[in-house]
Amino acid sequence: MEDNKIIEKVLQGEKDFYGVLMKKYFKEIFKYVYNITSSYDSSEDITQEIFIKIYSELGKYNENKASFRTWLYRIAGNYTINYVKSKAYRNNQQTSLYDDEINNSNEDIVSDVIKDEKITEINNIAATLLSSKHYQIFSLHYFSNLNVKEISETTNIPEKTIYKALKTSIEKIKKEVDFNE
Structure with a gap:
């Protein structure tokens, strides 16, 4: 329904x-x-x-x-x-x-925690590095899987601004995170 x-x-x-x-x-x-x-x-x-x-x-x-x-x-x-x-x-x-x-001491959860460790690291870095507006956009896109149009509707921010914010956010985060670990 x-x-x-x-x-x-x-x-x-x-x-x-x-x-x-x-x-x-x-x-x-x-x-x-x-x-x-x-x-x-x-x-x-x-x-x-x-x-x-x-x-x-x-x-x-x-x-x-x-x-x-x-x-x-x-x-x-x-x-x-x-x-x-x-x-x-x-x-x-x-x-x-x-x-x-x-x-989180259950064994079932431990493996999930290890897998999610990098995501948590990225999230923490994003929360620290990015402005609240950019962090909200980043979080909606990468953690809640909203597309640019949905983010625009949710935040009342133009789509072009969202694209720019995502690009800027990724560039900042890439400088801080070692993705080869």
């Missing part, structure tokens, strides 16, 4: 259909949030809060302005960036590092 049909049913009072939207997008949004926060626990909380916010603002969604996915990413990006800037996040970050180590 298309997103707009599901939204229509939710707005008509069939609240159970909201679960369909959550099921469809939860993992995708969680991954996007995790790539920004690098904290499993914070990402879980933020993603849940994003879906609560989406639910409460579903009546404001306008399918003529953007696709639901684009609207969802716009809200998720803004919410996550605001959270990262907040004092609560900075205070929670230190504790969360220890929690993540404990949670």
Whole structure:
């Protein structure tokens, strides 16, 4: 069923259909949030809060302005960036590092962590080197797999500017990361 049909049913009072939207997008949004926060626990909380916010603002969604996915990413990006800037996040970050180590002690997860180590390194370098605007564009493209048009719709930034930002970002990151390891 298309997103707009599901939204229509939710707005008509069939609240159970909201679960369909959550099921469809939860993992995708969680991954996007995790790539920004690098904290499993914070990402879980933020993603849940994003879906609560989406639910409460579903009546404001306008399918003529953007696709639901684009609207969802716009809200998720803004919410996550605001959270990262907040004092609560900075205070929670230190504790969360220890929690993540404990949670990731399973053998199944260890191999994934090793594979994702380079991605995490690139993400951390990108977050440090790039402006918040360039980092958002970089993250949406490389970690959330949005194309340039979708990023443009999500951020209200012209496509040419996004191409330039991606090119500049890649050049900066290439100078810092050893891809031969």
